[in-house]
Every structure is written in structure tokens, then in C-alpha cells.
Amino acid sequence: MKIWKHFKTITNHKMLVMKGCFRLGLYRQGLLHDMSKYSPTEFIPGCKYYKGYMSPNNAERDDKGYSSAWLHHKGRNKHHLEYWIDYTGGDGKGEKAMGGMKMPIRYVVEMFVDRVCASKNYQKEKYTDASAYIYYENGKNYLILHPDTRALLEYLLVMLKEKGEEKTFSYIKQEVIKEKVPYEKTKLDELKNALHVPM
Numbered sequence: 322m323k324i325w326k327h328f329k330t331i332t333n334h335k336m337l338v339m340k341g342c343f344r345l346g347l348y349r350q351g352l353l354h355d356m357s358k359y360s361p362t363e364f365i366p367g368c369k370y371y372k373g374y375m376s377p378n379n380a381e382r383d384d385k386g387y388s389s390a391w392l393h394h395k396g397r398n399k400h401h402l403e404y405w406i407d408y409t410g411g412d413g414k415g416e417k418a419m420g421g422m423k424m425p426i427r428y429v430v431e432m433f434v435d436r437v438c439a440s441k442n443y444q445k446e447k448y449t450d451a452s453a454y455i456y457y458e459n460g461k462n463y464l465i466l467h468p469d470t471r472a473l474l475e476y477l478l479v480m481l482k483e484k485g486e487e488k489t490f491s492y493i494k495q496e497v498i499k500e501k502v503p504y505e506k507t508k509l510d511e512l513k514n515a516l517h518v519p520m
């Protein structure tokens with residue numbers, strides 16, 4: 322049982338995400354981020370399957386065939402896209418299947434901060450503004466996301482890569498959270514593509 326090491330890992334990450342959320346004025350989310358990791362259901366498997374080089378959830382999954390800690394976690398933390406997977410076609414149109422619901426903007430932003438902080442943690446001195454984007458690109462085909470939510474996340478990741486952290490965070494605070502940016506795939510894709518054009 323690696324109690325202390327696991328505690329340090331989750332607390333370091335939580336502190337980093339808190340700083341990022343506070344920068345954006347998301348104080349409540351900054352304080353509550355990943356709080357359920359300290360509950361026994363998540364904390365005990367976290368210590369038991371602590372590896373240091375991989376997530377304990379993956380180690381638990383390899384061992385048991387499922388991760389009880391992760392199933393508990395994703396059901397309680399709204400910044401995870403898995404929280405928002407539910408039946409589509411609720412409007413009576415379209416077929417019933419499992420799919421991503423349209424996430425509220427503030428949780429898409431928290432997911433973005435989470436991804437940036439996780440990239441910093443894993444990459445250490447190799448981290449660049451492109452790291453979170455590259456990580457997303459490698460895994461994006463497995464993610465179940467609402468098209469508008471996917472477009473917003475991609476827009477923020479591309480902006481970070483192209484414009485850097487300072488500009489991206491102030492844009493999120495001043496424009497995205499204040500709902501001045503249309504939360505709609507077609508428009509977000511246009512905005513994203515315009516980022517590649519040198520100004």
C-alpha cells in the first residue's frame with residue numbers, strides 16, 4: 322500500500338488544477354476538483370494499485386477486469402466526459418444509443434485545465450503548449466463526446482498550442498465562460514481553423 326505516494330500524486334494534481342481554475346475565476350470547481358479521490362472507495366484502490374508511471378485505475382482494470390475506483394470517480398465528477406454519456410435521441414428524433422451529452426461550458430473548461438495539468442505532470446521538462454493537443458489527437462477516436470463539446474475542447478487545445486497559455490487563459494475567462502463564443506460545432510470549427518492563419 323503506497324499511501325503517502327498516492328496521496329502526494331493526487332494532491333499535487335489537485336493543487337495544479339486549482340491554480341488553473343482560480344486563474345479563470347472558477348473557484349468552486351477549483352476547490353472541489355477530484356474531491357472524491359479522497360473517499361475510501363477511490364483512495365484505497367489508488368494506494369493498492371499505485372505504480373508511479375501509470376494511473377492506478379489502469380492497473381486495477383488490468384487486475385480485476387474493471388476499475389471500481391474509476392467507475393465511482395466518473396459518476397461523480399462532471400469534468401469527465403464519461404459522466405455525460407447517456408442515451409441519445411431523447412428528443413424523440415434519431416435512434417436511441419449511448420452518446421455524449423452537450424456538457425455545460427464550465428465543465429468543458431475544467432476538463433481542458435485537467436488535461437493541461439496532467440500533461441505537465443507526465444511530461445515534466447518535455448512539456449510544451451502542444452503537449453495536451455498531441456495527447457488528445459492520439460486518443461480522440463476513442464472518446465465519446467457531443468459534437469459541440471468536442472469542437473469546443475479542440476478549439477481550446479489548438480489555441481493553447483498556437484497562442485500559448487497566457488492568451489488562451491485570458492480568452493477563456495473573458496470570452497468562453499461569459500458565453501460570448503458560440504457553443505456550436507460549425508462556428509467553433511471556423512474559429513479553430515482561423516487560428517492556423519498567421520495574423
Ligand SMILES: [Zn+2]
Binds near residue numbers: 398401
Ligand atoms: Zn477527475
